[in-house]
Amino acid sequence: MENRIEEYTVGELAQAAGVTVRMLHHYDSLELLKPAFVTAKGYRIYRQPELLRLQEILFYRAANMPLNEIAELLGTGNRVERLTSHREKVAKALSEQAAIIATLDRTIAKLNGDDPMTIEDLYKPFPKEKQADYEAWLVATYGQDMAAEIARSRENLSAGKGDILNSQNEQLKGIEAELVTSYEAGCDPKLANLAAHQNWVAEMWGYPCTAAAYAKLAELYLAHPDFIARYETLSEGFSQWLAQAMTLWAERHK
Amino acid sequence: MENRIEEYTVGELAQAAGVTVRMLHHYDSLELLKPAFVTAKGYRIYRQPELLRLQEILFYRAANMPLNEIAELLGTGNRVERLTSHREKVAKALSEQAAIIATLDRTIAKLNGDDPMTIEDLYKPFPKEKQADYEAWLVATYGQDMAAEIARSRENLSAGKGDILNSQNEQLKGIEAELVTSYEAGCDPKLANLAAHQNWVAEMWGYPCTAAAYAKLAELYLAHPDFIARYETLSEGFSQWLAQAMTLWAERHK
DNA sequence: GATGGGGCCTGACCCAACGTGAGAGTCAAC
DNA sequence: GTTGACTCTCACGTTGGGTCAGGCCCCATC
Numbered sequence: 374m375e376n377r378i379e380e381y382t383v384g385e386l387a388q389a390a391g392v393t394v395r396m397l398h399h400y401d402s403l404e405l406l407k408p409a410f411v412t413a414k415g416y417r418i419y420r421q422p423e424l425l426r427l428q429e430i431l432f433y434r435a436a437n438m439p440l441n442e443i444a445e446l447l448g449t450g451n452r453v454e455r456l457t458s459h460r461e462k463v464a465k466a467l468s469e470q471a472a473i474i475a476t477l478d479r480t481i482a483k484l485n486g487d488d489p490m491t492i493e494d495l496y497k498p499f500p501k502e503k504q505a506d507y508e509a510w511l512v513a514t515y516g517q518d519m520a521a522e523i524a525r526s527r528e529n530l531s532a533g534k535g536d537i538l539n540s541q542n543e544q545l546k547g548i549e550a551e552l553v554t555s556y557e558a559g560c561d562p563k564l565a566n567l568a569a570h571q572n573w574v575a576e577m578w579g580y581p582c583t584a585a586a587y588a589k590l591a592e593l594y595l596a597h598p599d600f601i602a603r604y605e606t607l608s609e610g611f612s613q614w615l616a617q618a619m620t621l622w623a624e625r626h627k
Numbered sequence: 628m629e630n631r632i633e634e635y636t637v638g639e640l641a642q643a644a645g646v647t648v649r650m651l652h653h654y655d656s657l658e659l660l661k662p663a664f665v666t667a668k669g670y671r672i673y674r675q676p677e678l679l680r681l682q683e684i685l686f687y688r689a690a691n692m693p694l695n696e697i698a699e700l701l702g703t704g705n706r707v708e709r710l711t712s713h714r715e716k717v718a719k720a721l722s723e724q725a726a727i728i729a730t731l732d733r734t735i736a737k738l739n740g741d742d743p744m745t746i747e748d749l750y751k752p753f754p755k756e757k758q759a760d761y762e763a764w765l766v767a768t769y770g771q772d773m774a775a776e777i778a779r780s781r782e783n784l785s786a787g788k789g790d791i792l793n794s795q796n797e798q799l800k801g802i803e804a805e806l807v808t809s810y811e812a813g814c815d816p817k818l819a820n821l822a823a824h825q826n827w828v829a830e831m832w833g834y835p836c837t838a839a840a841y842a843k844l845a846e847l848y849l850a851h852p853d854f855i856a857r858y859e860t861l862s863e864g865f866s867q868w869l870a871q872a873m874t875l876w877a878e879r880h881k
Numbered sequence: 882g883a884t885g886g887g888g889c890c891t892g893a894c895c896c897a898a899c900g901t902g903a904g905a906g907t908c909a910a911c
Numbered sequence: 912g913t914t915g916a917c918t919c920t921c922a923c924g925t926t927g928g929g930t931c932a933g934g935c936c937c938c939a940t941c
Contacts, residue, residue: 384888394889399928414936415890437691440927453735460731467724470717473689477714480682484707595725613728638917648918653899668907669919694898 380409381419390427397427405444406430436463464610471605471612548573552615553608562618571622584627591619634663635673644681659698660684679706686710690717802827806872810865816872825876842877 387394400406401417406427408417419427426447433443436459446455548569555565567587574590575582582590595601595616604612641648654660655671660681662671673681683706687697690713700709802823809819825841 382889393929395928395930398891403927416936417889434927456731456735460728460735463724463728463731467721467728469689470721470724473686474714474717474721477686477710477717481707481710481714484710595728601721601725612725613732617732636918647900649899649901652920657898670907671918 379421381424383417383419386419386424386427389424390431392427392431400427400430400440403440403444405440405447433459436466438462464613467601467613468605468609471601545573549607552618553611556611556614557608562614563621565618565622567618567622570619584623587626588620588623591616591623633675635678637671637673640673640678640681644678644685646681646685654681654684654694657694657698659694659701683710686713690720799827806869807865810868816868817875819872819876821872821876824873838877838881841880842874 381389383394383397387397397406397417401408406423409420409423410418412418429447430440430443433446434440438446438459446458449455552565552567552570571582571587574587595612601612604615635643637648637651641651651660651671655662660677663674663677664672666672680701683701684694684697687700688694692700703709806819806821806824821841
């Protein structure tokens with residue numbers, strides 16, 4: 374039963390995992406990742422469980438989690454809890470990035486339009502102080518982008534129809550506002566009523582929006598920074614919630 | 628007429644920008660952000676240009692750029708160009724993170740037993756450059772016996788999937804193989820012949836694919852991790868080349 | 882069995898990007 | 912003129928490592 378193949382020295386493990394030997398030493402000294410055992414001469418020997426643990430460490434570390442937090446996390450046995458906690462952090466980082474994109478857009482727009490910003494405007498996304506007139510910004514800056522996105526979708530799927538964008542934009546705003554209300558009330562995405570939204574999409578496209586297409590649209594939302602930025606601005610975490618709700622809705626209505 | 632309102636002490640600027648006084652001291656000592664002037668008693672006084680510079684610094688710092696690189700960057704080009712290019716980078720990171728969150732959600736759902744989920748679902752939405760990490764993490768999470776299934780799922784993925792896709796899969800494979808050959812032969816994207824591909828797309832859609840729609844499809848490809856993963860497995864760099872070729876083709880045929 | 886050339890060990894110091902005081906001067910108000 | 916908030920300049924602490932330095936250890940080759 375000699376599985377010498379499954380034993381790694383520091384160097385071997387380092388190479389396998391794409392890290393440095395120094396990092397393994399470091400993690401050892403922090404008690405974050407100890408070798409399976411140490412030889413009589415003091416060589417660290419790692420095995421499969423340590424490799425797996427290292428990979429999980431690297432996964433969390435890739436999300437900028439401090440090592441002590443990772444150690445804590447790995448100590449709490451439940452995998453679902455770990456993932457959930459991790460999800461929260463990534464989601465938070467996502468919202469922050471969305472806010473930064475929003476401010477970048479606003480900054481660039483103002484630089485091009487020569488309208489000086491107030492000091493509060495400049496630093497909106499960085500400190501904890503959020504809120505403010507995102508609504509106004511949404512209409513002013515992203516209204517146009519949104520129209521362009523929709524026009525793009527329509528072109529993709531059915532080239533050229535009339536331009537009734539503005540009235541439909543108004544409609545969308547109402548629909549979205551309702552959904553945001555549901556979201557902020559803690560409504561389960563399974564229970565969201567997306568009939569109005571799906572109808573709106575169908576109207577935009579100029580032909581029926583099937584359940585499958587609607588589900589695809591959810592994917593598209595998540596793949597498109599513009600959409601994420603837009604929805605995150607409406608409410609933190611809303612983009613994820615909406616996409617999930619759309620997917621679930623499509624499943625129930627296919 | 629001096630506007631005292633537009634002058635800030637360290638503390639004032641720090642509060643406005645949501646940073647600490649220490650950071651401003653630090654940036655000063657690094658020559659990254661110097662005050663507009665220093666009073667006789669040594670107090671740092673900042674004005675509008677410094678405020679703008681700080682904002683830009685914070686944009687880059689939020690993306691984990693080292694301060695020395697930021698200093699370098701600030702010395703080059705103009706502000707709008709820098710910010711525009713930066714916006715794109717952040718946007719890219721954003722959609723990657725969104726894909727990660729979606730995966731985490733599905734993984735959590737599966738672990739909770741909400742919905743049976745295929746390996747393909749797990750694998751699919753991860754950013755390409757992190758696929759190796761993600762696979763490793765999957766192995767760590769689900770155990771060694773998962774490795775084989777992951778390998779199998781990858782084959783499935785590169786073989787194409789989806790109900791609609793399957794029917795016309797053979798055709799597409801032929802078309803793509805030809806394009807990959809062109810790409811690997813170093814063919815200029817301008818000169819790629821995409822007539823067959825565009826026709827295939829039209830067939831898929833069930834109605835004509837206009838040049839504009841085709842160009843937009845290229846954008847969609849680049850925005851969608853699914854497509855990128857698929858084309859990158861065909862040949863490294865192929866997804867970028869194809870998207871460019873499609874854009875150029877659309878331009879020539881509109 | 883001797884002799885390399887690796888790989889491994891433990892310190893030890895260095896780095897960025899700040900946090901966190903310490904001790905002292907400054908400002909504005911009451 | 913005293914108080915309290917603010918500022919200044921050191922200066923050391925922290926995190927996640929990089930980068931030697933000096934000394935063992937292992938194994939292949941002569």
